[in-house]
Amino acid sequence: MELKGEEFNEFSSVEQLRIFKQSELLLLAKHYYLDEVKSVIKKKEIFKVVLEHLVDEEIFEDLVLSLLKSEKTEEFELRKLELEFQKAIKEMEIQKELKLKEIELQSRKLDTPRDQKDFDVAKNIRLVPPFSEKDVVQTPGRRKQNRLCHMNMIKKYYDRSKSVPPSHCYCLCY
Numbered sequence: 001m002e003l004k005g006e007e008f009n010e011f012s013s014v015e016q017l018r019i020f021k022q023s024e025l026l027l028l029a030k031h032y033y034l035d036e037v038k039s040v041i042k043k044k045e046i047f048k049v050v051l052e053h054l055v056d057e058e059i060f061e062d063l064v065l066s067l068l069k070s071e072k073t074e075e076f077e078l079r080k081l082e083l084e085f086q087k088a089i090k091e092m093e094i095q096k097e098l099k100l101k102e103i104e105l106q107s108r109k110l111d112t113p114r115d116q117k118d119f120d121v122a123k124n125i126r127l128v129p130p131f132s133e134k135d136v137v138q139t140p141g142r143r144k145q146n147r148l149c150h151m152n153m154i155k156k157y158y159d160r161s162k163s164v165p166p167s168h169c170y171c172l173c174y
Contacts, residue, residue, distance in 0.1 A: 014060065017051065025050055032057075 020028070022043040029037035029050055037046050054060050 014051070017054075018047065020047075022046060029053075 017025075025043065025046045026037065026039060029046060032050070032053055034049060034053055037049050051060070052065065055065055
């Protein structure tokens with residue numbers, strides 16, 4: 001389709017201008033001697049430059065530019081909604097993963113045998129013998145450690161009064 005500038009002046013709507021292909025918009029830009037329009041520019045940008053020029057020439061009214069700006073805001077809102085949608089999808093995936101991990105953790109808790117009871121130190125503290133300085137055995141040699149004779153550790157608390165002196169003990173604790 002050959003396009004001449006005079007023919008375009010006969011067109012009076014922006015919708016007809018939108019229908020034009022990129023090559024036709026380039027021909028129109030050449031007709032109006034618009035130097036900033038080149039063939040490597042996108043169709044939207046060419047359309048915008050041509051439309052601004054036609055408004056300056058008073059072929060179209062200024063309201064047309066406001067329509068162009070509203071398109072940008074619509075595109076922005078659409079992009080914003082897309083990003084919010086993607087964010088919501090990611091949040092749902094994260095929630096799903098958390099629920100799966102919680103279920104897996106609960107199943108592990110149920111799988112472990114609970115036959116043996118946990119050892120409670122506070123309840124069994126009375127089984128630990130009290131410490132007495134008399135029961136400390138000094139070991140000769142390089143390592144000097146203070147420790148109880150193993151014979152005295154085995155005895156119950158009330159039997160410790162009759163403790164075995166370290167010299168009579170045949171173990172390696174002295």
